[in-house]
Amino acid sequence: MNETINLMMQHSSVRNFTEEKIPEQVLKTIIDAGRAAPNWKNFQSYSIVVVQSQEQKDAIFAQQPQKAIKNCAAFLVFVGDLHRAKTAVEMNGGAFQPEGVESLLITSVDAAVAGQNTLLAAQSLGYGGVMVGLIREQSSEISELLNLPDYTYPIFAIALGKPARVNAVKPRLPYDALVFPEKYIEQDEEVLRQYDKVQDDYAGARRLNSTWSSRMVDQWGKPENPSTRENLTEKGLL
Numbered sequence: 001m002n003e004t005i006n007l008m009m010q011h012s013s014v015r016n017f018t019e020e021k022i023p024e025q026v027l028k029t030i031i032d033a034g035r036a037a038p039n040w041k042n043f044q045s046y047s048i049v050v051v052q053s054q055e056q057k058d059a060i061f062a063q064q065p066q067k068a069i070k071n072c073a074a075f076l077v078f079v080g081d082l083h084r085a086k087t088a089v090e091m092n093g094g095a096f097q098p099e100g101v102e103s104l105l106i107t108s109v110d111a112a113v114a115g116q117n118t119l120l121a122a123q124s125l126g127y128g129g130v131m132v133g134l135i136r137e138q139s140s141e142i143s144e145l146l147n148l149p150d151y152t153y154p155i156f157a158i159a160l161g162k163p164a165r166v167n168a169v170k171p172r173l174p175y176d177a178l179v180f181p182e183k184y185i186e187q188d189e190e191v192l193r194q195y196d197k198v199q200d201d202y203a204g205a206r207r208l209n210s211t212w213s214s215r216m217v218d219q220w221g222k223p224e225n226p227s228t229r230e231n232l233t234e235k236g237l238l
């Protein structure tokens with residue numbers, strides 16, 4: 001173990017913040033550390049909209065009511081961005097063709113890698129945060145609030161601030177249920193049942209009325225929320 005690995009192993013999402021702000025230069029350093037992340041062909045196919053005004057945080061909260069959005073010091077929205085790519089392609093005499101699954105994977109993986117780097121940098125300085133992907137339930141509304149142009153879309157945000165409360169580290173699936181030597185090994189129900197129990201024990205009094213595995217029904221037992229697809233189509237990416 002070393003300091004970096006310890007920090008990574010101590011991760012837990014923070015959703016409750018004090019009123020303390022993040023100094024501008026510190027926030028810039030955190031974001032620069034995020035932007036140092038690897039990315040597809042160095043195209044850096046994402047942008048970050050930094051929301052710090054209470055007015056804009058409240059407007060986003062009105063769309064997606066999660067307390068962390070309203071109360072964080074900074075709400076960083078990670079945007080998949082092929083707007084610069086359009087300029088580059090046309091500047092170099094190409095015909096811009098952004099529609100498709102590869103574009104979505106390239107932009108969202110770039111944003112995710114940078115996002116995690118950003119969160120980790122913030123944690124290393126004593127801040128905490130939570131990624132907020134549910135802003136995609138209101139993709140068009142959030143896009144409008146942030147003035148996002150064609151060929152861009154909100155992927156997730158990170159609410160950052162000084163932690164007012166820190167949760168215990170959430171246990172992950174057992175190593176062997178998720179990490180396979182050489183070839184994939186399909187897992188049976190028993191593995192999931194065991195982990196449901198682990199999650200229940202972890203949650204203790206805060207335990208929800210559902211199990212970890214049953215919450216997947218809400219995600220994958222019904223058609224997807226149309227918001228993301230509609231927005232991507234509107235923005236020329238699908």
Ligand SMILES: Cc1cc2nc3c(=O)[nH]c(=O)nc-3n(C[C@H](O)[C@H](O)[C@H](O)COP(=O)(O)O)c2cc1C
Pocket residue numbers: 011012013014015066130131132133134135156167169170
């Ligand atoms: C892409 C992404 C989107 C997420 N969106 C939300 C969200 O909208 N609201 C929320 O409370 N947590 C959100 N989370 C946090 C996860 O729920 C959390 O990381 C997970 O339960 C594991 O808990 P831990 O981060 O405390 O270890 C998101 C995490 C990721 C990676």
